[in-house]
Amino acid sequence: MVSIQHHGAVQGVTGSCHQMTLSSGEALLVDCGMFQGAESAGRELDEEFGEKQIDFPLDNIKALVVTHCHIDHVGRIPFLLAAGFNGPIYATQATAHLLPLVIEDAIKVGVSRDKDLINKVLQRLQQLLKPIPYDQWFVVDGLPKTRGRFRVAGHIMGSAYVEFDAQGERVLFSGDLGAPHSPLLPAPKSPYKADIVVIESTYGDKLHEGRKKRRQLLKSVIERCLKDRGTVLIPAFSIGRTQELLYELEEIIHRATKRSNAKQQEKAETQSPWETIDVIVDSPLAAKFTAHYRDLKHLWDAEAQKKLADNRHPLSFDQLITIDSHQQHMKLVQHLKDSGRPSIVIAASGMCAGGRIQNHLKALLPDSRTEVLFVGYQAKGTPGRDIQTYGPRGGYVFLDNERIDIRAGIFTISGYSAHADQANLVSFVKRIYKKPSEVRVVHGDEEAKAALVKKLQAIVPGAKVWVPHE
Template identity: 30%
Template sequence: MSAVLTFLGAAGTVTGSKTLVEHDRRRALVDCGLYQGERQWRRLNWEPFRVPASSIEDVVLTHTHLDHCGYLPALVRQGFAGPAWCSRASAALVPIVLRDSAHLLENEAEWARTSGYSRHDPPLPLYTANDAERAIESLEVTAYDRPTALRSGGELTLVRAGHVLGSASALLEVGGTSVLFSGDLGRPHHPLLRPRAAPPAARHVVVEATYGDRTHPGDDPDHHEMAATIRRTVERGGSVLVPAFAVDRTELVLEALGRLRSEGLIPDVPIHLDSPMALKVLEVYRSSVAEGELAEDIETTLRALPRWQLALTADESRALNRPRSPSIIVSASGMANGGRVVHHLAGMLPDPRHTVLLTGYQAVGTRGRALADGAHEVKIAGSYVPVRAEIAHDEGFSVHADADELLGWLHELPRPPESVFVTHGEPSSAQALAERIRSELDAAVIVPRLGERVRVD
C-alpha cells in the first residue's frame, strides 16, 4: 500500500514543522514544531490536532529548535503515547528546550492573568511543565546511520545534517517507498560542528527552504562588521544587545566575541550572558554526548570562549534592562519574540546610545523581523516601545544552508528523486527554490499547501 504525506506545518511559512506519514492505517509524525511569528500561524498551535494524537505511533524529531520539537508536549497532552525518536545529542538538548518553553508559557499565562491582558478567563498555557516532563519521557535515541524499526512499521535512519548539535535528516522507508526529510540543513562549514553527511538515496524528498530565495552574502568569518558595531556603540557610551538562540547561536556568538577581544578588535567591556538555558546547552556541547559531531579543533575553540558574567536571578536580569555603562548582553531568544531579551529590548530600544545586533534569520511576524525591516515602534507586553537604538545585523552567524547549498545537497543524492516537496520557507523562498530545483533536476517539484495530502508510491 502507498504511503501518504499530509503537510500539517511549515507549509506557507517557515515554522511549525509537522508532516504526517500514513500507510496501512498506521501513523508517524516527522517533526513536531511550534508555530512562531505571525498571529495567523501562532493561533494554529491552539487548534486540536488534525488526527487523534493517540493514533500516532511514532514521532521523529530532526533537531532541537522549537519550530521542530516545541509542540511535542501539546501532542502528549492530547494523547500521544509513543516514542519520539531523535539523535543522542538531541535527546540531551530537547529536555532543556522543552522545560524552558513550558516555563515561559506558564509565566506568560500568569502575567496575562494578573495584568488583565488576556481575553480568556483564566488564561491558560498551551502546555505545562508536567506536560513537558511527559514529553521528555517519550524521547528515544537512535544512532546516526543505523536503521531503526518504527512502531508504525517501516524503518527510520538518521543522517547528520550539520545545522546544530544533534541535527539530522530523516530517511523513512515505509509503505514500499522511501521519503527523505532534510530537516534544517547546515552549511558546508560550521565553526563548532563537523560538516553534514551526504544524503542517502530516496524516491521522494522533503526539503527545507528557509534561505531558498537567496545566497548568503560574502562570508565575514572574522565578523569585522560586528566588531565595528561594538566599537562605535561603546564609543557613544552605549551597550550592545545580542538576541541569540540558546542552542548553537549563543555558542557561536561567544566564540566570535572571544576571538575579537583577544585580537584587540573590540573593547574589553563586560560580557553578560543572560540565558541560564544557554549555559546548560553549552555544557552539552562540552560533554561526551557531543563526541563524533564536533569539529576537530573544538576543544581549543571552547577554551577560548570569553569570560562572562552570568545573570542567574530575575533581579540580575532586570539590572541589565537599562545598562549604566557600556557592555555586551547576549540573551535569548534569537528572534526577540520571548524570553529575557524582551525585557532588555523594552529598556534599551528607546535609547539611541544602544545597539541591538541581530544574528541570523528573522521569521516574518517576529519582533526581530520588525526591527530588521526598520520598524519605528515595536509592541512589547501590550504597549508600543519607540525604536531609537541602532539596529545592526550580522548574517555571518547563519548556519542554515542557502539556496546554492540546498541545491548542492540535492545533487549529492545517489540518484535523482522522483519528487521533491519544498517546505519550511516563506512563500517567496519556497517558490524560488522550487523553480531552481525544477530547472536542475528531472523530478516533480511541489510546494505543498497546509493540510495537503499526497500519495507517494
C-alpha cells in the same frame, strides 16, 4: 506507496510537523513544532492545555521522529502528549539529551508554571524517548518493515535529517540543514539516494555572507559600539545560535588580545578594548545549553577540537558573564541604561517575542549609542521583524503594548542563522547520487519557496518539485 501530509510549516516557516502514512494506514510524524509570530494567529483555545495545537487525528500515528530540538520543531510535543499520543519518540542521542530542557521551558513560557504539570509531562517524555546514534538504522515500532536513520544536519547540536526506507521507497525529511563552515558543527553530507525529499527553504531565496566576512561584520558592529560607548544587543535563541556567537566572539577576542600583546612587547601604550569588554549571556536556559554543548564536545568539528587541544575554551572564556536570576537581570538592564558601559548582551528570544531581550530593548532601543544585531531569521508578525523593518527608518515598535521609539542602530548578519542558504540547499539535492522523483519544498516564506523550487527544477529535471499545502 507512502503518502505525506503536512500539519505545519507549509504556510510559513514555523510549526514543522509532517505525517508519513503507509498504504496499510499506519503513520508516523516527523517533528511537532510550535507556530510562532503571525502564523500562530487564529488558533482555538483548549481549556485543558492552552492553545489547541493538535488539529489532526492521532489514531493511526504510531511514532514521532524528531530532527532537532528548536521550538518550531518540538514545541507542540506537550500538546501531542496531552492529546493522547503514546508512541515512541525517536531522536539522536544529543537531541534526546537536550529536549527535556526545551520542553520544560516551552511549557513555562506558553502554558503553565505548575511544577506538577511540568514534571508529569517531562516524566512521560522521558519514558517515550528513544535515543538513536547517528548513521544507525532503527526499526520504527508499529510501522511494518519501516526503518529510519539519522544523518548529521549541522544546524544545532544533535540536529539531523532523517531517511526512511518504507514500502520500497527512500523518503528524506531535511529538518533544518546547517550551512557549511558554521562554527562548532560538521557540515551535512548528502545521502546516496532518495526517492522523495521534503526540504526546508528558510533562506531559499538568499545567499549568506561567507564566514570570514560575517565575522568581520560582527567585529565592526561591536567596535562601533565600543566607540560610541554603548551596548550591543543580540537577540538569539538559547540553543545553537548563542553557542555559535560565543565561539566567534572568543576567536575575535583571542586575535585582538594576541595583537595587543605583540604591540605591548613593542612598548605600545594602548590596550585593545576587546580585552575589557563584557560578553553577557542573559539567559539561564542558554547558560544550561552552553554547558551541555561543552559536555557534548565529542560532537564538535575538527576546528573546535584543535582549539581545545590548544587549551582554549571557546564556550567558557574569561570575559564571559552569565546572568541567572530575574533580580540580576533587572539590575543589569538598569546598569546598562544608566552607565552606557560597552557590553555585548546575548539574550532570548531570538525573534524578540518574549523573554529577557524585551526588557533590554525597552530600555535601550531609544538610546542612539545602542546597536541591535540580528543574526537569525525574523518571522512575520514578530517584534524582531518590526524592529528589523522599521528601525533603520527611525520608526517604532510595540513591546508589551508599549510604543518604543527606535534610535538604536539596527544591523543584520544572515550568516549566523544556522540555516543553509539557497546555494547550500541546492547543493544538498544536487549531491544526492540517485536523484529524487519528487521534492516537496516547505518551511519558508512564499518568495523563498518559489525561488528554491525554480532552482531545484534545474537540478532534478523531470522530477515533481512543488510547494505542498496542508
